[in-house]
Amino acid sequence: MAAPDLTALYKEGLAAQQAGKTDAALAIFDRILSQRADIPEVLFQRARCLMARDPKAAEKDFRAALRRKPKEAAIWQGLHSVLRGGARVKLEKEAFRAKITLGSEADARPILQALKSGRADQAEMAAVALGKRAPAAFWPAYLLGEARLALSKPAVAPLETAVARDPDYVPARLALARAYAGAQRPAQAEATLGDLATPEATLIRARLFRDTGRPEAAVEALQSRPLKDARGAAELALSLAQLGKGDAALDAARDAIKAGAATEPLLRATAFALEEAGNIAGAEAVIDEALKTPTATLMTHRAQLHQSAGEFAAAEAGLIAAIDATPTHGEAYRAYMNGRKITEDDPILPRLDAVLERADIKAPDRAALHFAAAKARGDMGQHDAVFPHLDVANRLMGKAYPYNFEADLAEARLLTAEWNTLKDVPAQGPVDPVIFVTGLPRSGTTLIETILAAHPDVGAGGEMPFLSRALMPVLEALRHDTLSPDALATAGQRYLSAAQRRTGGARVIADKAIATFSRIGHAARALPGAHFVLVKRDPRDTGLSLYRNMFPEGLHRYAYDLQAMGKYIRLHDAVVEFWQKALPDRVHVVEYEALTAEPEPHIRALLEAVDLPWNDACLAPEATGRRIQTLSFAQARQPIGTTAVAGWRRHAEELQPLIATLEADMDLTL
Known part of the structure; x- marks a missing residue:
């Protein structure tokens, strides 16, 4: 052989x-x-x-x-x-x-030192280099993952490799759990944590619970294993705040501050969480606590709470005080200009012009100042001066928050493709009536929500974040072929619990969550009793309004560039057209221009579409007196009218980059 x-x-x-x-x-x-x-x-x-x-x-x-x-x-x-x-x-x-590189901890010490000293970019490069010399070693993979986490980059792949090489090294498992959480894979993050009971594991677990609509579980996790440090108390404060427990949240925040937490950021975050939960009085109490050491940021925050409540005199006084305290605080000027019609004799106007001349203004303040100046010039009829300010403001914001259209396109394609799976999954979630009002920002969604809020059967929660949190595990399951009807039903119940808490247990919930447009099918399966109201407005008017406004924390990044905005609007149109065809009986379209020209027939059609009986109060939504926590807090308190229709014509030349891009085709095929 x-x-x-x-x-x-x-x-x-x-x-x-x-x-x-x-x-x-x-x-x-x-x-x-x-x-x-x-x-x-x-x-x-x-x-x-x-x-x-x-x-x-x-x-x-x-x-x-x-x-x-x-x-x-x-x-x-x-x-x-x-x-x-x-x-x-x-x-x-x-x-x-023998002069052999093992990729050992000793070899990795310079990388560890770079991470500890805040030089994550250098640590990343060094870890890559060490990994090339020791491709099978644990430490290069682990430290590459830690460096990428510190840089807010995707870190799952190197950390999965590291944990596979040394499953018993707890810091690597913790880092991998954080990476999964950052990649919106909460179930995988929880599985990676397993039964780890370290303080870091408890913190990660509690944050996962909060991020997926389970603040009760977060509180239980933190209280069953109390963490005697600032981070544990701070996490407890935010979890309690998500439950709307203002006094308990404030007590936990005080404990965190005593243990060394930074006062202002923690108290502001706690206040925002209480606002989300619908406990406005609790949020105000937390900001008032913070104001024992007043800053312009805190004074502005408190004034904006007054604006949301329609308390414009108190808001104005607070914003002037903030400007007096810090004359370069751009957000105070922006909030002041947004809260009133500006005239040439306004006493804040020369102060705004003077501070814009200074060369020492930081970029975020300068952006806010230019947005404020654009609003003022428009109010005074100085329309040629509007876009020079807007262009500077938006250029600064675009630099601070770069936009990636391809990422949005890829996500939209994925979400719509998921309907092929979702359409055959039984809808077993809660059947309670929920009305989602969606559309592009600045398209009239606040007006529609305010009309619905005027109905005695409806509790309006504003732009609630709960649907995205509740659906996160559903999206993870869809993308890893583990979806079950139970996951959808659980998501629906988590959403409903949070929304009912915020709206005080209303019989019908109205939710103006802008992001709903992209996942209407997902929400429809999780909440079989939900209706979806889609607001459409002339995209040129919507685009102008977007370009005039500054959004928090880098949201709506496409809005800071007219061409990018046009592409995003076309993408939005393609997505909502997909859902209209997929769910024709669940999606009702309101044309903003038609509604404002002749309100009653369109409001009657709206109420009929969402199974609400007629009520005359819906014709005068400005009389509701409700809190309005959006950029439209002033406009929504005016009677329904056409003053915001066709305003784009005044700036038609400047808007040409947007208008030209609106002609582009958009293909959602994967």
Whole structure:
């Protein structure tokens, strides 16, 4: 019988190994070694196959391979990965003398130091370089993941590799859990944490619960394992605030501050969470607590709460005080200008003009100042002066928050493609009536929500964040083929609990969550009783309004560039057209221009579409006196009218980059 072709067998074994067929690969490598027991490459690959299942056997093969190839770094590195304790330390000393890079903790110390000193970009480059020299080592993969987490970059892949190489190293598991959470994979993050009970694991777990609409579970996790430090108390404060528990949240925030938490950021975050939960009095109390050490930012925040409530005199007084305290605080000027019609004799106007002349203004303040100046010039009829200010403001915002249209396009394609799976999943969620009002920002969604809020059966919650949080596990399951009807029903119930808490248990909930447009099918399956009201407005008017406004925390990044905005509007149109065709009986369209020209028939059609009886109060939504926590807080308190229709014509020339882009085709096909 002819001797086997060992080279061909070796290639066959490598192929099996790379395909994950470890048993087949081992059988082939054993067959080769039965013919020739001294081939270092085969011993090395056999050891790699055995690393996870039998480290002692792997060590034996690595050592045998190393005796035959003592200068081969990959063999040293493989052996290092299966050793522990003194044997590992001994090998590291031997490798140092032999000038072999193992990718060990000692090799990684400069990277660790760079991370500790805040030089994450340098740490990332060094980890990549070390990984090239030691491709099978734990430390380069782990530290690459930590560096990318610090840089807010995708970090799942290197951290999965690190945990696979050393499942017992707790910091790597914690980092991987944080990476999964950042990638909106909460179930995977929870599974990675497992039963870890370290303080860091408890914090990550609590944040996961908050981010997926489970603040009750977050509070339970934090109280069952109390963390005696600032981070634990701060996380407890935010979790309690999400539940609307103002006094308890403020007490926890005080504990966190005593333990060293930064006062102003924590109290503002707690106030925002209480606002989300519908506890406005609690939010005001928290800001009042913070104002014991007043700053312009806090004074502006408090004034904006007054604006939301329609308390314009108190808001104006607070904003003037903020400007007096810090004459360069751009947000105070912007909020002041947005709260009133500006005339040439306004006493704040010359102060705004003077501060714009200064060269020492920081970019965020300068952007806000230019938005404020554009609003003032428009109010005074100085229309030629509007866009020079808007262009500067939007350029600064675009630089601070770069926009990636391709990412939005990819997500839209994915969300619409998921309907192929969702449409066949039984809708088992709560059937309580919910009305989602959606559309582009600045398209009239606040007006429609205010009309609905005037109905005695409806509780309007404003732009609530709860749907996105509740659906996060659903999206994860869809994208990893683990979706079940129970997941959708659970998402619906989580949403409903939070929305009812915010609206005081209203019979019908109205939710002006702008992001709903992209996931109407997902929401329809999670909430079988929901209706969707889509507001459409002339995109040129919508675009002008978007360009005039500054959005918080980098939201709506497309709005800071007219061409990018045009592409996004076309994408939005394509997505809503998809959902209109997919769910024609669940989506009702309101044309803003038609509604404002002749309100009653369109309001009657709206109420009929969402199964509400007629009520005359809906004709005068400005009389509701409700809080309005959007940029439209002033406009929504005016009677329905056409003053905002066709305003784009005044700036038709400046808007040409937007108008031209609105002609583009948009393909949602994956």
